[in-house]
Amino acid sequence: MHLADIIPSIFAGLGLSDTxxxxxxxxxxxxxxxxxxVDGLGADVIEKFAEFAPTLSGLTFFAPVLTSFxxxxxxxxxxxxxxxxxxxxxxxxxxxxxxxxxxxxxNSLKWDERxxxxxxxxxxxxxxxxxxxxxxxxxxxxxxxxNTGFTSAAFRxxxxxxxxxxxxxxxxxxxSLKTSPSFAYLYLNDLxxxxxxxxxxxxxxxxxxxxxxxxxxTFLDQLxxxxxxxxxxxxxxxxxxxxxxxGRENSLLEGVALVxxxxxxxxxxxEDRYLEGEGPSEVAENWRGALGxxxxxxxxxxxxxxxxxxxFVSHDASDRMGDLVAIAQRGVIFVDxxxxxxxxxxxxxxxxxxxxxxxxxLGTALIS
Numbered sequence: 001m002h003l004a005d006i007i008p009s010i011f012a013g014l015g016l017s018d019t020x021x022x023x024x025x026x027x028x029x030x031x032x033x034x035x036x037x038v039d040g041l042g043a044d045v046i047e048k049f050a051e052f053a054p055t056l057s058g059l060t061f062f063a064p065v066l067t068s069f070x071x072x073x074x075x076x077x078x079x080x081x082x083x084x085x086x087x088x089x090x091x092x093x094x095x096x097x098x099x100x101x102x103x104x105x106x107n108s109l110k111w112d113e114r115x116x117x118x119x120x121x122x123x124x125x126x127x128x129x130x131x132x133x134x135x136x137x138x139x140x141x142x143x144x145x146x147n148t149g150f151t152s153a154a155f156r157x158x159x160x161x162x163x164x165x166x167x168x169x170x171x172x173x174x175x176s177l178k179t180s181p182s183f184a185y186l187y188l189n190d191l192x193x194x195x196x197x198x199x200x201x202x203x204x205x206x207x208x209x210x211x212x213x214x215x216x217x218t219f220l221d222q223l224x225x226x227x228x229x230x231x232x233x234x235x236x237x238x239x240x241x242x243x244x245x246x247g248r249e250n251s252l253l254e255g256v257a258l259v260x261x262x263x264x265x266x267x268x269x270x271e272d273r274y275l276e277g278e279g280p281s282e283v284a285e286n287w288r289g290a291l292g293x294x295x296x297x298x299x300x301x302x303x304x305x306x307x308x309x310x311x312f313v314s315h316d317a318s319d320r321m322g323d324l325v326a327i328a329q330r331g332v333i334f335v336d337x338x339x340x341x342x343x344x345x346x347x348x349x350x351x352x353x354x355x356x357x358x359x360x361x362l363g364t365a366l367i368s
Contacts (some may be wrong), residue, residue: 003067003076006232006362007126010035010084014181016130021084023062029366030226031180034219035171037080038212039073040192040350042236042357045200045209052206053213055220059231059363067235069308069327070094070265071350071357073192076107076234078154081185082123085310089123091153091316092309094262095353097269099319105260111149121153128157130183138176140169141187158185166215170222177224186219188212192237199239199347220367227367233360237348238264241331242294245340250290253337255283260322263333263343265351267322280323287326295334296327296353328352 001023009023010033043064050057068079068086070093078084080090086092091108098104098115106112106120127137136259139155143162151160161172169186176184194208219229247253258269274283280299287297298306303325304313313321329352335343350357 001062001065001362003065003232003360004079004085004228006065006085007035007080010183010230011126011130011135013144014130014135014183015134016126016135019126020130028181029049029228031182032177032224032227033183033230034223034227035184035230035232036186036188036216036219038191038231038233039076039187039189040195040235040237040348041212041231041233041360042200042356043361044236044356046363048360049201049206049209051088051148054365055213055217056231059216059365062362062364064359065362067358067360068310069353069358070261071235071352072262072265073234074150075152078121080232080234081125081127081154082121082128084123085312087304087313087317089121089308090314090320091121091263092317092320093260093267094269095104095260096320096322097260099256099316103258103269105258108153109148109150113149115149117149118156120149125155125157126319127155127183127185129353131157136173136176138182138183138184139187140172140176140184142189145187155185165216168219169215173219173223177227188215190259195237195348196346197348200237201239202347205348217277220365223367225367229365229367231361231363235350235358236356236360237350238331238352238354238356239347240333240349243256243333243335243337243344244291244294245337245344247337252287252290253335254286255279259336259338262326262349262351263335263346264328264349264357265320266324266326266328266334270323284324287324292334294329294332298325298327298331299323300325330354 012021013028139158196202255274
């Protein structure tokens with residue numbers, strides 16, 4: 001099962017035409033669907049840390065779900081809410097270069113007011129499509145996300161119900177699910193924050209996992225009877241084992257004009273003199289020679305040919321992609337020399353293609 005298939009299958013069960021139940025979820029039992037996204041919850045966590053999450057462990061789980069590359073929030077959530085892969089929706093990673101901008105970098109989560117989110121991400125969301133046919137669609141998350149460019153790009157169409165505490169989320173979800181058919185999307189980022197700062201398995205991370213478990217128990221106890229409850233994630237996470245600072249005691253910035261992406265999935269934009277002929281391949285070979293099996297690196301065309309971002313890549317998506325795409329292996333991170341303090345301080349990372357990062361759980365329960 002792929003992340004792109006989940007929401008279309010749920011909306012098919014709510015009666016939205018032109019969507020297909022590829023996941024086999026069936027018709028919505030009572031027309032009320034509550035979908036919780038836990039940022040950073042890898043599929044491996046459910047079994048490895050079951051003692052800290054008894055409620056989660058008691059849900060009915062499908063086989064692990066494959067996310068898109070890169071395994072990062074902006075890309076995965078847009079894939080989830082459009083049912084399209086990155087090559088189609090164009091959200092190619094955490095940060096990318098804005099084409100023909102003089103080298104400006106767009107942070108997909110913080111956004112840039114000079115970029116129109118509905119032009120940058122033109123695919124209609126399932127929320128928009130559901131709203132048009134009378135499905136009540138709601139987005140329940142922290143108030144600070146409401147008016148962001150990313151919310152407009154990936155979640156447009158939903159009624160936003162800003163909620164900064166668990167009790168506020170419960171009340172917002174109840175309101176969202178009063179009518180039928182209805183779909184409520186809920187978002188928690190506590191686990192991701194703890195993983196980045198302290199690492200998977202740390203005391204802070206375990207406390208965050210216990211809070212997620214408590215939140216799930218609360219939703220199951222308090223949401224309207226007959227609601228079908230879902231839980232999944234955008235990516236998992238690995239703890240750093242080796243930090244490589246680009247250009248420091250190495251030649252990895254030779255030919256590189258701009259570094260984007262994130263430490264485990266880099267978009268590299270080359271100097272003009274390396275853009276023609278064998279230039280991209282030369283820079284890629286330099287990385288392979290320096291790093292060996294610590295990196296998997298593609299030229300732009302190789303990434304397209306390998307279907308790294310899906311079998312179709314639009315002109316816009318190709319334009320945004322790095323001239324090279326470098327994917328870290330094992331527990332390695334590639335640190336941007338302009339962001340050493342921030343990126344080196346993080347213990348947990350994601351974005352690459354290890355099983356821990358690219359597979360997420362999908363659990364469900366019918367509230368009765």
